[in-house]
Amino acid sequence: xxxxxxxxxxxxxxxxxxxxxxxxxxxxxxxxxxxxxxxxxxxxxxxxxxxxxxxxxxxxxxxxxxxxxxxxxxxxxxxxxxxxxxxxxxxxxxxxxxxxxxxxxxxxxxxxxxxxxxxxxxxxxxxxxxxxxxxxxxxxxxxxxxxxxxxxxxxxxxxxxxxxxxxxxxxxxxxxxxxxxxxxxxxxxxxxxxxxxxxxx
Numbered sequence: 737x738x739x740x741x742x743x744x745x746x747x748x749x750x751x752x753x754x755x756x757x758x759x760x761x762x763x764x765x766x767x768x769x770x771x772x773x774x775x776x777x778x779x780x781x782x783x784x785x786x787x788x789x790x791x792x793x794x795x796x797x798x799x800x801x802x803x804x805x806x807x808x809x810x811x812x813x814x815x816x817x818x819x820x821x822x823x824x825x826x827x828x829x830x831x832x833x834x835x836x837x838x839x840x841x842x843x844x845x846x847x848x849x850x851x852x853x854x855x856x857x858x859x860x861x862x863x864x865x866x867x868x869x870x871x872x873x874x875x876x877x878x879x880x881x882x883x884x885x886x887x888x889x890x891x892x893x894x895x896x897x898x899x900x901x902x903x904x905x906x907x908x909x910x911x912x913x914x915x916x917x918x919x920x921x922x923x924x925x926x927x928x929x930x931x932x933x934x935x936x937x
Contacts, residue, residue, distance in 0.1 A: 753897035755818060762814030762832065762890045768883045769839055770807035772876040773797040777846055778854045781870045782862060792869075794857045796876055799850075800842040803880060810835040810887055817894055825898040833891035839884035843877040 751757065773796035780792040797804050813832045820828055846853040851871035858869055 749900040752893070753900045755897075755901050758890065758894060758897050759814055759818045762817065762887065762894070763811060765883050765887045765890065766807050766811035766814055769880050769887070770804065770811065772880045772883070773800070773804045773807065775876045776874050777877050778850045778857075779872050779874060780851075780854050780858060781872075782858070783868070792854070792857060792861055794854045794871075796846075796880065798857050799846050799853045800877070800880075803839050803842045806835040806838045806842070810839075814890075817898075822898060826895050829891045829894040832894065833888055836884045836887035836891060839887070840881050843880040843884065846877045847873050847881070 775796060776793040777796040777799040778794040780794060782792060810832050813828045813835070817825055817828050850873040851869065854869075854871045
């Protein structure tokens with residue numbers, strides 16, 4: 737009877753609101769953003785005239801250094817959401833939302849001005865800042881923007897979905913399991929529970 741009663745309550749949680757779904761999506765998106773920073777974001781042609789065949793490939797971690805840190809912050813937030821309480825989930829949602837906004841802003845800046853974002857790498861490679869170099873953004877900053885936008889959606893969904901998540905402590909689980917198998921807890925069982933560090937109430 738208890739198994740039959742538990743089944744309907746579990747089925748009331750929408751699939752999109754399941755803890756495993758929300759946490760997994762947030763983690764995957766954060767890892768996706770981090771993965772883009774290991775790829776080439778900007779391709780620079782140092783000599784547009786073609787006199788020399790010198791090209792420079794700028795990784796996302798150098799073109800937009802903040803994106804790496806923001807992706808790691810979102811990743812930590814997604815993992816922490818799996819064990820967080822109701823108030824903590826709101827804080828985590830805010831952290832993920834701010835991280836997503838930063839990711840979108842940093843990646844959009846690279847897309848808007850790839851040459852400006854590559855100036856540091858150009859100066860490090862040639863010793864000269866500026867010059868006649870030409871820079872073109874690759875698809876990876878676009879993917880970072882898309883993943884960042886989806887992370888922002890996850891931040892909105894997180895506290896809403898969290899209302900379906902049941903917070904259970906080990907004491908609650910132990911007490912319910914014992915009551916299902918042995919019936920009401922008597923005084924002796926209460927003392928035994930206390931000696932094991934459990935809450936008999």
